[in-house]
Amino acid sequence: MFHQFLQIVRSGAVQSQFEIAEKLNISPEMVVQIARDLTARGYLEGAAEECSPVETSGCSGCPAGSACHSSISTWGLTEKGKKAVSV
Amino acid sequence: MELLDLEPGEKALVRHLGGERSLISRLAALGFTPGAPITLVRKDDRGPLLVSIRGARVALGREEATFVQVALPPGGGDGNKAEEGSRLTRIVLMGQPNVGKSTVFNYLTGLNQHVGNWTGKTVDQKMGLYTYKNTVYSLVDLPGTYSLTANSEEERIARDYIITEKPDLIVAVVDAATLERNLYLVAELLLLPVPVILALNMLDVAEQEGIQVEPEVLQSALGIPVVPMIVTRNQGITELRETVLKVLNHELPYHPKRPSILPAHQQVLNELIDIISTFVPAQYPADWVALKLLEGDEPITQMMKSSLPPEEAEAVHHLLYQHEDAILDIAGGRYEWTARMIRAAVIEPKVTRLGLTTRLDRVLTHPVYGTLFLIAILGGVFWLTYAVGSPLQSWLSAWVFWLAQAVRSSWTQAPNWLVELTAGGLLGGIGMVLTFVPILVLFFTILGLMEDTGYMARAAFLTDRWMHMMGLHGKSFLPILLGFGCNVPAVMGTRIIESKRARLLTTLLVPLVPCTARMAVVTILSATFFGPNAFWVAWLLVGGNLLILAGLGVSLHHFFFEDEHVPFIMELPLYHYPNTRTISLYVRENIISFLQKAGTTILAASLVVWCLSYFPGGSIKTSYLAMFGQLLEPVGRWVGLPWPVMVAMLTSFVAKENTIATLGVLYGNLNNLAQVITPPAALAFLVFQMLFIPCVGTVAAIFQETHSYKWTSASVGLMLALSVTLSLVVYQVGRLF
Numbered sequence: 075m076f077h078q079f080l081q082i083v084r085s086g087a088v089q090s091q092f093e094i095a096e097k098l099n100i101s102p103e104m105v106v107q108i109a110r111d112l113t114a115r116g117y118l119e120g121a122a123e124e125c126s127p128v129e130t131s132g133c134s135g136c137p138a139g140s141a142c143h144s145s146i147s148t149w150g151l152t153e154k155g156k157k158a159v160s161v
Numbered sequence: 162m163e164l165l166d167l168e169p170g171e172k173a174l175v176r177h178l179g180g181e182r183s184l185i186s187r188l189a190a191l192g193f194t195p196g197a198p199i200t201l202v203r204k205d206d207r208g209p210l211l212v213s214i215r216g217a218r219v220a221l222g223r224e225e226a227t228f229v230q231v232a233l234p235p236g237g238g239d240g241n242k243a244e245e246g247s248r249l250t251r252i253v254l255m256g257q258p259n260v261g262k263s264t265v266f267n268y269l270t271g272l273n274q275h276v277g278n279w280t281g282k283t284v285d286q287k288m289g290l291y292t293y294k295n296t297v298y299s300l301v302d303l304p305g306t307y308s309l310t311a312n313s314e315e316e317r318i319a320r321d322y323i324i325t326e327k328p329d330l331i332v333a334v335v336d337a338a339t340l341e342r343n344l345y346l347v348a349e350l351l352l353l354p355v356p357v358i359l360a361l362n363m364l365d366v367a368e369q370e371g372i373q374v375e376p377e378v379l380q381s382a383l384g385i386p387v388v389p390m391i392v393t394r395n396q397g398i399t400e401l402r403e404t405v406l407k408v409l410n411h412e413l414p415y416h417p418k419r420p421s422i423l424p425a426h427q428q429v430l431n432e433l434i435d436i437i438s439t440f441v442p443a444q445y446p447a448d449w450v451a452l453k454l455l456e457g458d459e460p461i462t463q464m465m466k467s468s469l470p471p472e473e474a475e476a477v478h479h480l481l482y483q484h485e486d487a488i489l490d491i492a493g494g495r496y497e498w499t500a501r502m503i504r505a506a507v508i509e510p511k512v513t514r515l516g517l518t519t520r521l522d523r524v525l526t527h528p529v530y531g532t533l534f535l536i537a538i539l540g541g542v543f544w545l546t547y548a549v550g551s552p553l554q555s556w557l558s559a560w561v562f563w564l565a566q567a568v569r570s571s572w573t574q575a576p577n578w579l580v581e582l583t584a585g586g587l588l589g590g591i592g593m594v595l596t597f598v599p600i601l602v603l604f605f606t607i608l609g610l611m612e613d614t615g616y617m618a619r620a621a622f623l624t625d626r627w628m629h630m631m632g633l634h635g636k637s638f639l640p641i642l643l644g645f646g647c648n649v650p651a652v653m654g655t656r657i658i659e660s661k662r663a664r665l666l667t668t669l670l671v672p673l674v675p676c677t678a679r680m681a682v683v684t685i686l687s688a689t690f691f692g693p694n695a696f697w698v699a700w701l702l703v704g705g706n707l708l709i710l711a712g713l714g715v716s717l718h719h720f721f722f723e724d725e726h727v728p729f730i731m732e733l734p735l736y737h738y739p740n741t742r743t744i745s746l747y748v749r750e751n752i753i754s755f756l757q758k759a760g761t762t763i764l765a766a767s768l769v770v771w772c773l774s775y776f777p778g779g780s781i782k783t784s785y786l787a788m789f790g791q792l793l794e795p796v797g798r799w800v801g802l803p804w805p806v807m808v809a810m811l812t813s814f815v816a817k818e819n820t821i822a823t824l825g826v827l828y829g830n831l832n833n834l835a836q837v838i839t840p841p842a843a844l845a846f847l848v849f850q851m852l853f854i855p856c857v858g859t860v861a862a863i864f865q866e867t868h869s870y871k872w873t874s875a876s877v878g879l880m881l882a883l884s885v886t887l888s889l890v891v892y893q894v895g896r897l898f
Contacts, residue, residue: 088729
């Protein structure tokens with residue numbers, strides 16, 4: 075399942091959990107769970123979109139400060155992940 | 162017999178507690194629960210008794226002691242055996258948080274429970290007893306965990322307890338409504354050398370959500386007993402007790418179907434077991450330890466490091482290194498197993514939010530239809546803003562203008578500078594900015610609506626699809642996306658890009674992303690200049706800006722990046738009906754933040770601009786600002802703009818909205834300005850404003866992130882060059898028509 079999962083991630087540019095779920099015939103929640111698991115194991119890396127690094131200076135002065143506090147999570151393949159599916 | 166009947170040193174088991182409920186629960190909290198071994202330590206004629214229970218010494222009043230019934234342990238009063246608790250059947254409850262585990266525990270044990278702490282930990286330890294068909298069971302409620310990977314303290318406690326204490330049975334409580342997520346833990350539990358019963362709880366919740374779970378099918382798929390339960394309604398508790406009894410008496414079939422491992426990895430596993438089996442600490446099962454080693458489990462790896470001799474450690478290391486990716490098969494197999502179980506035993510509802518989301522996404526994230534929809538939505542945002550917001554704004558600005566005139570005509574006694582400061586500086590600057598509040602309310606309402614329904618994430622997703630098609634670095638996308646809110650966090654966000662070169666180039670691109678402040682200014686100005694055609698102008702400006710961003714991105718990518726392809730997954734929310742409260746909070750927060758800014762930065766800048774435009778002579782024509790403005794005159798002439806407009810643009814360096822405030826101070830009313838500049842010049846102005854140097858916050862962020870004057874000035878220079886060149890082209894071409 076992990077192998078297939080990584081292969082599907084690699085085959086597309088950007089995919090949502092719904093698209094991957096359809097390809098693997100599992101639920102979207104499970105896709106997210108697997109993505110987190112693979113992240114913990116170093117095959118994927120997560121990049122949560124937050125402006126946490128600028129809490130003090132940037133966002134407070136910006137009229138749209140709260141607009142960028144959305145919580146979209148993304149995961150990309152790491153070198154380890156790429157290596158695992160290229161073999 | 163009563164506790165009082167015991168002689169000092171005599172051991173017994175607690176049989177029954179009497180008296181009022183408060184007393185019973187107080188005694189239970191002290192560890193007096195049926196089945197608990199108890200030893201009388203001291204008994205005087207008068208005064209309290211001293212007993213030893215659960216490893217603690219407790220003084221008990223004589224009166225209270227009369228409520229404690231005890232029984233001598235069977236087998237000739239061999240208390241030692243009882244003290245060890247070896248005759249008690251030990252059961253543990255496992256499960257994820259919020260699956261009703263504690264309720265199951267409470268129903269099973271009643272008041273016979275004892276809450277303490279795990280040794281040296283802050284996590285609650287709940288233990289209790291229950292009697293069913295003459296057998297006393299001890300029950301331990303292990304902390305709620307999502308898996309057994311030892312990622313958290315709870316997981317370590319639960320895992321260590323099962324491994325080292327070896328209970329007789331595990332009851333895995335799962336939530337039927339989210340069975341898939343719950344079964345992963347079960348897949349891990351089945352690898353442990355303890356039988357597992359599945360307590361399938363919350364069937365009512367599952368039913369409400371239209372999810373049909375078939376316990377019998379699940380039972381035969383798993384090969385372990387499954388007890389359907391709705392524990393909140395006390396359904397299934399007796400069945401659970403009965404099943405526990407039967408499994409322990411081997412009266413029920415128990416043939417768990419564990420997640421499978423590829424034959425190749427099974428062989429590796431066997432090799433590992435051969436190497437380590439003699440060195441594994443006694444309480445640990447060797448095959449489980451081998452599996453965990455193969456999975457790269459940290460605590461187990463550390464444990465074996467210290468117990469393996471160097472030669473074996475080397476062999477293990479070598480084997481693990483060779484089969485580094487065995488984990489993909491082993492851990493992945495558990496998910497596959499889970500998915501198989503779900504497919505067998507769960508019937509999902511046909512019409513769900515998920516189904517709706519999938520169908521909507523087919524259109525809304527489609528490269529062609531989705532893009533068309535996105536363009537239409539953006540168009541709609543502008544249209545609504547102009548159709549509803551602009552008339553309100555003109556009305557308000559006419560009112561502010563009238564107020565300023567009223568100040569001028571009625572404050573005849575006040576010194577001229579004070580009158581001008583109030584009418585021109587305050588009302589003209591900040592007053593003008595405030596008239597845009599209705600437009601901003603609309604703007605943020607629509608943004609909030611897009612965010613709350615889940616559409617905003619799709620817009621991001623779609624934009625990324627396009628960026629990928631243009632070959633842009635995957636990670637560059639995130640900061641760029643953030644930039645639409647505010648450039649400052651976007652610049653900071655470039656930190657996630659490892660390659661220094663890619664990071665710098667993304668930093669250069671970010672100021673080209675139109676942030677909401679810039680969008681708001683352009684929206685307002687285009688309404689002022691182009692009236693009914695403002696919609697098309699704003700739409701073209703934003704579209705053009707994005708094209709420039711894309712063009713620059715592609716060329717930078719082409720010249721500086723290797724053709725790197727970074728695919729990724731983006732977690733999109735389900736679509737849902739917008740919540741009025743959420744949106745109104747969102748709008749309120751943004752408007753308050755805008756007003757705060759208006760009261761501070763914009764106010765200060767307006768006053769400075771006013772002072773410069775008033776002093777020394779009391780007339781704008783002879784003011785300091787005019788002297789400075791003359792310097793800008795040549796550039797202004799290229800693009801058809803008078804110097805006050807150029808000055809207004811410069812003040813936007815402090816904050817983008819300052820352009821409007823400054824124009825207000827210098828022209829009194831924006832409509833006056835519309836009369837003095839030609840349409841091509843107005844368009845050039847908008848292009849200039851759109852691409853001008855980012856605000857001071859962004860420039861500071863760029864410096865902070867790059868630590869380089871060179872790169873910071875490169876960024877400022879790039880924007881300046883772009884804005885001057887393009888507005889020049891727009892003006893000169895526009896003049897031809």
